[in-house]
Amino acid sequence: MTRFDADRVRRYYERHTRTFVAFGQGGASGTMHRAVAGPGVADRVEAFRYVEDRLMLVLASCRTAGRVPHVIDLGCGVGGSLCYLAERLQIVGTGITLSPIQTTLARARLAAAGLSERVAIITGDYCDVPDGVAPADLVFAIESFVHASDPARFFAQCRRLLRPDGALVICDDFRRGATSAEANTAIQRFCRGWHVNTLLDPGELRALAAAAGFEHESTTDLSGYLEIGRTRDRLVDLFVAPLERLPWRWSRLDPWLGGSALQMCLRKGWIGYDLAVFR
Numbered sequence: 001m002t003r004f005d006a007d008r009v010r011r012y013y014e015r016h017t018r019t020f021v022a023f024g025q026g027g028a029s030g031t032m033h034r035a036v037a038g039p040g041v042a043d044r045v046e047a048f049r050y051v052e053d054r055l056m057l058v059l060a061s062c063r064t065a066g067r068v069p070h071v072i073d074l075g076c077g078v079g080g081s082l083c084y085l086a087e088r089l090q091i092v093g094t095g096i097t098l099s100p101i102q103t104t105l106a107r108a109r110l111a112a113a114g115l116s117e118r119v120a121i122i123t124g125d126y127c128d129v130p131d132g133v134a135p136a137d138l139v140f141a142i143e144s145f146v147h148a149s150d151p152a153r154f155f156a157q158c159r160r161l162l163r164p165d166g167a168l169v170i171c172d173d174f175r176r177g178a179t180s181a182e183a184n185t186a187i188q189r190f191c192r193g194w195h196v197n198t199l200l201d202p203g204e205l206r207a208l209a210a211a212a213g214f215e216h217e218s219t220t221d222l223s224g225y226l227e228i229g230r231t232r233d234r235l236v237d238l239f240v241a242p243l244e245r246l247p248w249r250w251s252r253l254d255p256w257l258g259g260s261a262l263q264m265c266l267r268k269g270w271i272g273y274d275l276a277v278f279r
Contacts, residue, residue, distance in 0.1 A: 003149065003197060004147070004149070004195040004196075004197055005149060006098055006125050006127075006149065008195060009098055009147050009195050009197075010098040010099055012195045012254070013097075013098065013099040013101070013102060014099050014100070014101050015252070016252075016254075016255055017077075017078065017099060017101050017102050017105070018101065019255075020032055020255075021078060021105065029045075029048065029080055029084075030077070030078045030079055030080025030081075030083060030084075030105075030106075030109050031048045031049070031080045031081075032077040032078065032080065032143070033048075033051065033077075033081075033142045033143045033171070034143070034226055034227070034273070035047035035048045035050070035226075035227060036050035036051060036222050036225045036226065036273075037050070037225045037226075037227070038050045038222060038225045041225075047225075049084060050222075050225075051081075051142055051171050051222075051275065052081050052084050052085060054169075054171075054220075054275060055071075055081075055085065055138065055140055055169055056085065056088065056089060058138060058167050058169055058277055059071065059089070059091075059137065059138045059167070061167070062137045062138060062165055062166060062167055063165045064137050068090055068091060068092055069089070069090075069091045069092075069137040069138065070091070070092050070093070070094070070134050070135065070136045070137055070138075071085060071091050071092070071093045071094075071136060071137065071138045071139075071140070072093070072094045072095075072096070072133070072136040072138070072139045072140070072161055073093065073094070073095040073096070073140060073141075073142075074096055074126035074139060074140070074141040074144060074145075074154075074157075074158075075096070075097060075098075075126060075141050075142070075143075075144020075145075075147065076095025076096060076097050076102070076106060076121065077097065077102055077106070077144075078102050078105040078106045078109060079095055079102075079105070079106030079107070079109045079110055079119070079121060080109070081140075081142060082095050082106075082110070082115075082119050083109055083110055083113050083115060083119070086110075086113075086115045086118055086119050087113060087115070091118070092118050092119065092134075093118065093119040093120070094119070094120050094121075094122065094133055094134070094136070095119065095120070095121045095122065096121075096122050096123075096124050096125075096126050096129060097121065097122075097123060097124075098123070098124070098125060099123070100123050103121050103122075103123045106121040107121050126141070126144070126148075126154065126157060127148060127149065127150055127153045127154055127157060128153075128157070129157050129160070129161060133161060135161065135162070135163045135166075136161050136162055136163065136166055137162075137163055137165070137166045137167070138166060138167050138168075138169070139158050139161055139162055139166065139167075139168050139169075140168070140169040140170070140171070141154075141169075141170050141171070141172070142171045142172070143171065143172055143173075144172070145170050145172045145198065146172050146173055146194070146196040146197065146198055146199060147195060147196065147197055147198070148197055148198045149197045149198075151198045151200065151208055152208055152211065152212070154198075155208050155209055155211070155212035155214065156212055158212070158214075159212045159213055159214070165279075166279075167217075167277060167278065167279055168209075168214060168277070168278040168279075169275065169276070169277050169278075170205070170274075170275075170276045170278075171222070171273075171274070171275040171276075172273070172274070173196075173199065173262070173271050173272070173273055174199070174200055174201055174202055174205065174271065174272055174273075174274050175187070175199050175200065175201045175270070175271060175272075176201065176269055176270055176271060176272050177201055178268070178269070178270035183265070183268065183270040186261050186264050186265050186268075186270065187199065187261070187265060187270060187271065189257060189258065189260075189261035190258050190261035190262045190265055190271070191258075192254070192257075192258065193253075193254045193255065193256070193257040193258020193259065193260075193261060194254070194255065194258035194259070194262070195254070195258075196258075199271075202219055202274060202276070205276060206219075206276075209278050214278040214279065215278065215279050216276070216277075216278055217277040217278060217279050218276070218277045219274050219275070219276045219277075220274065220275045220276075221272055221273070221274055222273045222274065222275055223266060223269075223272040223273045223274075226266060226273055228263060228266055228267055229263070229267070
């Protein structure tokens with residue numbers, strides 16, 4: 001599988017972030033992850049915030065000893081998740097992103113919401129978090145863990161950042177053990193298009209977490225609550241996906257090609273979408 005170092009992942013988001021925000025279905029609210037129509041969700045707005053609402057429940061279970069909780073978003077995008085949390089909870093937050101464009105957009109979003117004094121955005125690598133970041137009560141990564149070039153180092157950084165009673169939440173794509181040639185081809189297309197480095201199965205994730213000193217609390221399979229087969233996805237499959245077979249690739253098509261492959265993997269059950277909690 002092609003490996004993507006931090007610089008290549010950075011360039012990917014530098015190239016595509018403004019398009020994601022402008023044309024993504026959750027972009028207007030700064031949501032760069034998928035809608036999850038889980039239990040209790042009444043509309044698309046709530047679906048795009050389902051994962052953050054689960055984060056609030058996890059944070060409520062953390063012992064913060066009367067202090068203002070500190071929340072860290074690893075791979076924070078344009079700050080949508082931290083903005084949503086800080087508007088509803090008395091927290092301080094830190095977001096880390098590889099992309100200077102995302103940093104600029106996130107800071108502007110937080111300033112417009114009047115949250116700049118409570119939430120800071122740092123340009124950097126979550127596998128090499130700068131010194132000086134305060135200990136956290138909650139660390140989370142939503143659809144960013146797959147970019148980790150060294151997942152063991154990711155967990156080591158989380159262990160360093162978290163307070164002893166803190167929680168780590170990872171919500172992302174994970175393999176389901178498919179080994180057929182068709183499955184492997186589709187998974188490789190997904191990884192290439194979305195610059196994925198780390199696509200583990202749930203057992204591998206728990207083993208890496210345990211090696212870093214974490215205890216697995218729960219894993220919830222959210223795959224069945226995702227939107228599969230939208231009209232837009234069918235149009236991509238029809239008009240864009242065939243370009244994958246051409247001898248050249250235009251990098252602007254990477255998100256579309258990767259998304260098309262991911263849709264196939266989700267439909268076939270080759271990849272699942274999980275929310276995992278560790279303490």
